[in-house]
Amino acid sequence: MTVTLADVAARAQVSPATVSRVLNGNYPVAASTRERVLKAVDELDYVLNGPASALAAATSDLVGILVNDIADPFFGIMASAIQAEIGGPGGRAGGERLAVVCNTGGSPERELTYLTLLQRQRAAAVVLTGGAIEDAAHQAAMDAKVRKLTEAGTRVVLCGRPPAPDTGAIALTFDNRGGGQELTEHLIGLGHRRLGYIAGPEERTTTRHRLEGHRAALAAHGIEEDPGWTVHGRYDRRSGYEATLELLRRDPSLTAVVAANDSVALGACAALRDSGLRIPEDVSVAGFDDLPFSIDAVPSLTTVRLPLAEAGARAGRIAMGREEAPPGGIASVRGELMVRGSSGVPRTS
Amino acid sequence: MTVTLADVAARAQVSPATVSRVLNGNYPVAASTRERVLKAVDELDYVLNGPASALAAATSDLVGILVNDIADPFFGIMASAIQAEIGGPGGRAGGERLAVVCNTGGSPERELTYLTLLQRQRAAAVVLTGGAIEDAAHQAAMDAKVRKLTEAGTRVVLCGRPPAPDTGAIALTFDNRGGGQELTEHLIGLGHRRLGYIAGPEERTTTRHRLEGHRAALAAHGIEEDPGWTVHGRYDRRSGYEATLELLRRDPSLTAVVAANDSVALGACAALRDSGLRIPEDVSVAGFDDLPFSIDAVPSLTTVRLPLAEAGARAGRIAMGREEAPPGGIASVRGELMVRGSSGVPRTS
DNA sequence: AACGTGACAGCAAGCGCTTTCTATACAGGA
DNA sequence: TCCTGTATAGAAAGCGCTTGCTGTCACGTT
Structure with missing residues (x-):
């Protein structure tokens, strides 16, 4: 024994x-x-014996981190920063906590089930990362679950996700709308008037907000948008490649392509090159997030840098109760426009 | 209540x-x-109540996945595949398990502490990914811990890590040596005779094996290696950039640079470009792993594809007892040479 | 008519800890 | 000298669940 x-x-x-x-x-x-x-x-x-002590003490040292796609560095970077702050081993003595990353794969059911599993384990805290799914029923279910968690004493922090009012959760939201707007304004400033947009999956807050920012910029400059200029896809390279070909087919006169994120932008670049177009001479490309590889693209990617590591670290600290929650339980984290080689003045055809 | x-x-x-x-x-x-x-x-x-039922039933539904760096897609991809098989939610009914990813950050202490934490939680299974640290004391400690886990009924699977004899752990090892050798042989076949090598951190099995493969290829072709042709660094882009500059300083006549992995190779490409060298006309570059972004590099990266997702899935299945362990508890997983644009014949200066 | 036999359901004994309350011992103060 | 305060250790009552064992019926058998 x-x-x-x-x-x-x-x-x-x-x-x-x-x-x-x-x-x-x-x-x-x-x-x-x-x-x-x-x-x-x-x-x-x-x-x-962990279970025994958790049972007797009615507390556990588990902290859950939910991510949409662990293979995507966007989430990996946040998760890494959160985990570093949670302590896990190596943190300050005594408070040894098991920070665990749960991969939902973007599935609503998994998201809920993981939350239940964490609730079952009486997790000390839970951090939810990334955009939320915009489905009324699902959101209601999530909110209910989150409320139950906070009521049971589990601290819940949303990192890069819209606030969930009246659930007791603390939100560190990314200003996707503002970033998207700034990015498109940069392109408009360069002279672009015909811009394609490759959006992420529908029914996602991140997708919607970035797109809204883009459109706000167009509207602010009196640019009428052609419905065919927007294509929806997934948040990966493949999707960016295909969407770009589609965009080109619909309107070869586009002078810029704005992508939902950097991976998609990379796919867009590949599609443009394969179509014999130069970047940025023929078509400008812009991404979002500024993941590490973006600077290595050729030309390097113009994008909006999101302070993923910083936000994650802060979320981790709040989850551990080592940092005060922002006033009102909500804080907006801004992105920073990174102008690089993939954007230039439009071709004068 | x-x-x-x-x-x-x-x-x-x-x-x-x-x-x-x-x-x-x-x-x-x-x-x-x-x-x-x-x-x-x-x-x-x-x-x-999870803890209570774990205590009473003397089993838990926790499965641990240890990774060196969760922000690195190399580990993210494996973790994702493992987790998908573990089931977590969404898997087959009944066996709902909480697959948790633990980020060691490459630190030996964290690695051990996480193992203890998982042991404390009476984890059902543990999957250790990535290369091991080559420190006798640490390895002995790890082996002892692993043995204790397997003795307590926890299934331990090593994924992309060398076997740990007599510990009861099952190993799915990557053939890093063979891959490294094949890669370098490809370059030699193209005519290269002066090859720089950017190795990963010392004291890591992955680093050592890949380097050994490289040297075996050189030796097999009677190429005498200059000690200055090898530089050690970390497994990231930055390190590749710096190491390449150093390599160039030491010997500007190098016609090829082999990197420890794809991220490093990307850094190498950036350094070469910044030094005014063309790829592959002036210098060929090769990576390792074939991560998703490698094909998007310009030129796309010649590398060795490791079946990360497949290996992870298999490790997950074995951990869940849904697939038989390989004979002898050890299986070697081969990589596949991907010849792409970043390698060409050496310049004829 | 007596009895074996499934099919269910309940009792109660833990699982290995934490924590409240109590006990002891000694020190100092009055 | 007696009392009280302080520091430390132990006894024991759970924490909420699982599970071996013990019933209790309702039937089908002989």
């Missing part, structure tokens, strides 16, 4: 209670006793 | 035992009773 607290207690000639106190360090124990206990723990190679 | 099994039992007018059996579905319960119970569960919005 595995070693239990009682075994350690017997070996150290103390009561189980004392061993527990030594291990938790939340009660005075004479130095000599503590040493004896620690020695016994070491000799027996004792490992605390 | 939160709802407990007893509350549900009271409402459904049955004993707690019956509720438990309905929920676990591992004991005959009359259909009418089951329905009554399920109705009560629903009405009360009951969520099982």
Whole structure:
């Protein structure tokens, strides 16, 4: 059998209670006793039984991080920053927490089920990253679940996701609308008047907000948008490639392509090149997020930098109660326009 | 207070035992009773207490996935594939498991602590991904921990990591040596005789094996290697950039640069371009892993494709006991040479 | 008519901890 | 000297669930 607290207690000639106190360090124990206990723990190679202690103490050291796609660096970077702050091992002593990343794959059901699973584990905190799914029923279900979690004492932080009012969750929202607007305004400023837009999946807040920003910029400059200039796709390179070909087919006179994110933009670049078009001489391209590889594209990508790591770190700290929540429980995080080689003045055909 | 099994039992007018059996579905319960119970569960919005059931049943539904760097798609892709197989939510019914990704950041201590944490949670299985750290003391500690886990009934699978003999762990190893050799042989075949090598961090099995493969290829073709042709760095773009500049400084006559992985190769490309060198006309570049962005580099990257998703999926299945372990508990997974635009014949200066 | 036999359901004993309350011992103060 | 305060250790009552074992019926058998 595995070693239990009682075994350690017997070996150290103390009561189980004392061993527990030594291990938790939340009660005075004479130095000599503590040493004896620690020695016994070491000799027996004792490992605390997590479930048992969680049950007895009615708390757990699990912290959940939900991401849409763990293979996407957008989420990887945030998750990494969050986890670093949660502590996990290596953090400050004592508060050793198991920060776990759960991959929803963008599926509403998985999202809910993971939340239930975390609720079941009595997680200490949960961080939800990335855009939310815009489905009334799903959102109501999510909100209800989140409310239940916060009511049970689990701290819930939304990182890069719109606020969920009246759920007790704290939100660190990305200003996708503002970023999208700034980006498109940059292109308009260069002289572009015919801009294609490759949007992400529909029914996603991120998709909608970025697109809204784009359109706001067009409207602000009196540019009438052709419905054919917008194509929806997934947040990946492949989708960007295909969408760009489609865009080109619909309107070869486009002088710029704005993508929902950097991966999509990369796909767009590939499609343009394969179509014999030069970037940015023939067509300008812009992305969003400024993931690490974006600067390595040729030409390097004009994009909006989102402070993913910083936001993640802050979300992690808030989840751990080490940083105060923003006033009103909501903070908006701005992006920064990064003008690089992929955008230039439109061709004068 | 939160709802407990007893509350549900009271409402459904049955004993707690019956509720438990309905929920676990591992004991005959009359259909009418089951329905009554399920109705009560629903009405009360009951969520099982994970720790309590783990304690009582002496098993948990947690599966741990250890990765070196979650922000790196290399690990993200594997983690995603593993998690998809583990089931997590969305998998086959009943066996709902919480697949959790733990980010070690490449730190030996974290690696060990996470293993302890998982052991503490009585994890059902653990998958360790990526290269191991080559430090005798650390390896001994890891092996001991792994042995303890397997002895306690936790299935341990190594994915892309060298076997750990006598620990009970199952290994799916990447043939880094073979891949490295094949890659370099490709370059030699093109006519290159002066090849720089940007290795990963020292004391890592992955680093060592890839480098060994490279050197084996050189040796096989009677090419004497200059010690200055190898530079060590991290597995990231930045490191590749700097290492390339250093390589160029040491020996401007190099006609090819082989990188430890694709990110490093991308950095190398950037450094070469910034130095006014064309790829592959002046210098050929090769990477390793074939991550999604590699095909989008300009020119697209010659590299060795590692079946990350496939290997991860298989590791996940083995961890879940849904696939038989390979004979001897060890399987080697081969990479595939992808010849693309970044490699060509050497310049004839 | 007596009895074995399934099919269910309930009892109750833990699982291995935490924590409240109580006990002991010794020190100092009156 | 007696009392009280302080520091430390132990006893024991759970935490909420699982599960072996013990009923209890309603039948089909002989």
